Amino acid sequence: MPTVWVLGAGQLGAMLKQAAYPLALNVEPVEPDSEHLPNIAADDIVTVEREQWPDTPVTRHLSSQAGFINADIFGRIADRFHQKSMLDDLAISTAPWRVVNTDSTAQEMHAELGAHVLLKRREGGYDGKGQHWLHKDDGGAIPADWLGTGIAEQKIPFDEELSLVGARDKDGNKVFYPLTLNLHVNGILMASISPLSRVAHLQSQAEAMLGKIMDSTGYVGVMAMECFRVGDALMVNELAPRVHNSGHWTQAGACVSQFEMHLRAVSGLPLKAPDVRGQSVMINVIGVERNIGWLKIPATQCYWYGKDVRPGRKLGHINLNHPQKSVVQTALSELHTLLPQNYDQVFAWVKQELERA
CATH class of the missing domain: 3.30.470.20 (ATP-grasp fold, B domain)
Known part of the structure; x- marks a missing residue:
């Protein structure tokens, strides 16, 4: 059986390795910052345990492999602009949203999305990080470091x-x-x-x-x-x-x-x-x-x-x-x-x- 290389060596990579044993598969998680380039065979498989990774020799090496599954998909899903655009194109319901451009204003976002607007970084920002609320009653402006770097979503009163x-x-x-x-x-x-x-x-x-x-x-x-x-x-x-x-x-x-x-x-x-x-x-x-x-x-x-x-x-x-x-x-x-x-x-x-x- 081919080796399955996993880009990312956190807990998800460890649990993939554990799950591989009954399947007679060899799983090798790889740290994106590793100084060692793995020797990947022609029929080996490359997958991931994370959507984002730094641009390093290892990540370039793994992503260039013929066996890199979903190679053309991760960038589209990891970037919230592309992810949201895809959902809209597929007519799949998601919160109304707008791009935060370099000249966007809080007033424009409130006019289009309502009194409570959630800013999200285009990439990263999981586990509650990379988010910022704009509440109309607070009168706050879009922080400078958010201009051109995120999307804005309407607050959804979900159950x-x-x-x-x-x-x-x-x-x-x-x-x-x-x-x-x-x-x-x-x-x-x-x-x-x-x-x-x-x-x-x-x-x-x-x-x-x-x-x-x-x-x-x-x-x-x-x-x-x-x-x-x-x-x-x-x-x-x-x-x-x-x-x-x-x-x-x-x-x-x-x-x-x-x-x-x-x-x-x-x-x-x-x-x-x-x-x-x-x-x-x-x-x-x-x-x-x-x-x-x-x-x-x-x-x-x-x-x-x-x-x-x-x-x-x-x-x-x-x-x-x-x-x-x-x-x-x-x-x-x-x-x-x-x-x-x-x-x-x-x-x-x-x-x-x-x-x-």
Whole structure:
């Protein structure tokens, strides 16, 4: 089997490497700033764990390979101007938006998009970074460093945030996981729940949207689509052409994880429907020291990324899964006692949503 080289050597690359073993694939994550150029064979495959990467000898080397999957897609999706333009061209609902030009003014943005306008950098800016709010009542101007560097979006009064993870192979075959309900705090994903019967009626709508995006670009691999739910309509917020944090629950909750599914797709192995195994919850570990007590809790799987602990940093995640929802709820109650007080709102949200499911 060919080697699968992964541009980026963070936690997603590590989890791709873990998922490769049962498939008899060799996965090699590569740091973009590495001084060593990997020796890539003619039939090897190159994929990514991130949309943006610096211009370095390694990134130029990997992106020039014939086996670089989706080489012409990443730039279009990583740049929010091109991503939004693509969604508009495909008639897929997204928040109304405008380009922030070098001569744009806050008054113009409010006139076109309303009293509350969110500025986003064209590239980067995930996990709550690279964003700036313009509120008409504040009377603030567009900061100088935002002129010519971002887009502006209308604030959407959404009901909740959902995401869909799907995969497509080179022949156009597609599979999808159930919709996932997500909680963000200060722009950072804190918890995900899937499946939820109360949003199941939106599954076909979501699959049609993501399927259209993947087909139109000829995308191969796993892609995640983050959406706002407004009533019974979905609006695309962001696209991620890679495995995604909101799909981590699939490691415990599906017969094929998103990481294995991505490797199957890019290496030409068969895709199969990801049968779901009971109720899943994913809790992100943000800025918290590792506690081995997490490992004692039934129905949990703990992933620690081996990073230095810093406030606001994603350091790991905990998957909870069981065929009986009551077992998951009991495990959540026990886990709650082992995380700091700022997680109270997270567990309150998960408890409420499981009761509504």
